[in-house]
Amino acid sequence: MRSVVHTRPGEPEEVLTLREQPQPPRPGAGQVLVRLLVRPVHPGDLALVRYASGPAEQQSAGRIPGVEGMGVVESVGPDVRTLRPGRRVAVFPAPGTWSDFVVVAADLAVPVPDGVGDETAALMLVNPLTLLTLYRALENALHGHKGPVLQTAAGSSVGKLISAAAVRHDLSLINLVRSTAGAERTRALYPSQPVISTSDDDWREQVRRHSGDDGVRVVLDSVGGAMSRDLAALLAPGGTLLSYGQMGAGTTPLESLPLVARELTVRGATVLRWTDRTPEERAEDVAFALELAQDTPNLLEVAASYDLADFKAAVEHARRPAKSGTVLLTTPPATDSRNGAA
Template sequence: MRSVVYSEAGDAAAVARVEDVPEARAPGAGEVQVAVRVSPVHRGDLVGTSRALPGGASIRALGTEAAGVVTAVGESVSTPRVGDRVAVFPAVGAWSERVTVPAEFAVIVPETVSDEIASIALVNSVTSRDVMRAVEELRSTAAAPDGAPLVVSAAASAVGKLIVRQAVDQGWEVIAVVRSDRSAATVRTHFPDVPVVVTQDERWQRNLARLIDGRPVPVITDAHGGPFVKEILPFLADAGTLVVWGDLAAQPWTLTTSDLLMRELNVRAVSISRWTHRPDDIRAADREAALELAARHPELLAVHATYPLEQLRDAIDAARTNGSGSALLTLN
């Protein structure tokens, strides 16, 4: 079968390649085999090639999330069944024609959800739910008043839009922070009642302060990172928490200890890489909720373009440079 692999550390565009590899192993007890139809190119997938291969390994398959059809099941598996369309995560080597994963990693896709949307329904939605759990806990601990706004930076990103959606559904006031007018237009299209602050405007800090209007802000969610962190921290209430779930800037923070110390500010990181350590019931609920969210709000899971494996380099370039939606690889 064909699979995207790499055998030496380096930039994904240089070291990732399509290769014929042995067929995926037959599913064992509690496992299913899935014929992959579509798999997204996440930025995290591309970062993975910068790390050396595990000890003794000569090759490693790329990809972590996919949508496809169950082709075989192992012993003791009652669901999903052969022929079911499923979304799978985590699925190491998802950029392959077939993958074998634990049955619990494969969730049945509703008929109303396309393969393309299903392929990006899990990672982004699960991340947003992990962020929301942290936000809810922190707001509760801080005894945040009902009128305390939640400031969401990177609100036009795939995960940012899902955070805004869930916060609005909770009845919270949300203030969206984005980098460009284009991103602001995206937020306004999906959430016309949510005020938006654009950081390219030199008056953005005054605009944000005006919207906050002196109210305490116990939590800000952020995926920009870099120098922006120092700029957004002053809007946190004393003892407030910055919930960090991404690093779009890919630059070092410019904080000093005193930036946090004097007002006892906190930083809490949320990473999809830790989600597999969550309790089984939480992970199961997250998977089901992710597909339900995809069915109700497919417009929040935007696809930029799809690429066959032969156009792997184009898909990688699109994943790195396009901000309007996900780049997908098509297989089978």
């Protein structure tokens, strides 16, 4: 069994290594052991490698990145009745998916319908559930209005899901990207939505032309850093800066934002708190994700696939500018005895 591990926080290229172990872990009560076939390299996975700190013993034993993936149930804990060995499943949250095997609670392993391919299944939980998380926060911040909303990194995998949802829900969305080429790509996908590149000197004026003088009601932001100040300045009085990622460089002091004078709200949102939802709510969300995977698999785009052992090349590709879609790490199917559970 192979796992990608790190024993200290740091740049992924520097701290990640491949570890071989003779035996996979055993599932306990209520758990299943999943032989993973495909798992994504999300920006959040890389951020956690950089900043994660855990109990000292976990760090010295090695932390395995990854929270999502798909594979086949290898074995089940004594009391698990809902899943049998051989079932194809997608898992989230399942810490440690950058490994040939992961143990996960049986109720967090979602059976994958036959019509959904392995790569789509590996991407069908985190980003669609992030979309739902953001959409709920957005509705809360919009108080019944239909926008205008500004989103950053509109060409990202999550950004494209937001654009597609905006079309479906008739939401007034302005897309912000960081390059002219990125603007062209995003415009081709969502021609009804304005697309502006921050490489244009007058990008703030362009946003104001689309939002009206009042400004936008909400900014959906995954860039942050030094850009937060400009984004806050584009908000209408009473507007909300909704932060869900931090890909940008630099920082913005809270005191430099016109929070008081313009009664702005700054809030965060994360899919990593999704398990706080009730089992019924989670089942509804998973049904949404399954429908999206079946009906619009193109929204779960793959940038490239690499074998788990080639994780360094995969990480480099995942951070490449102008990449479209998500990079995957794969394990050959079970017939390859090198990856066997025996």
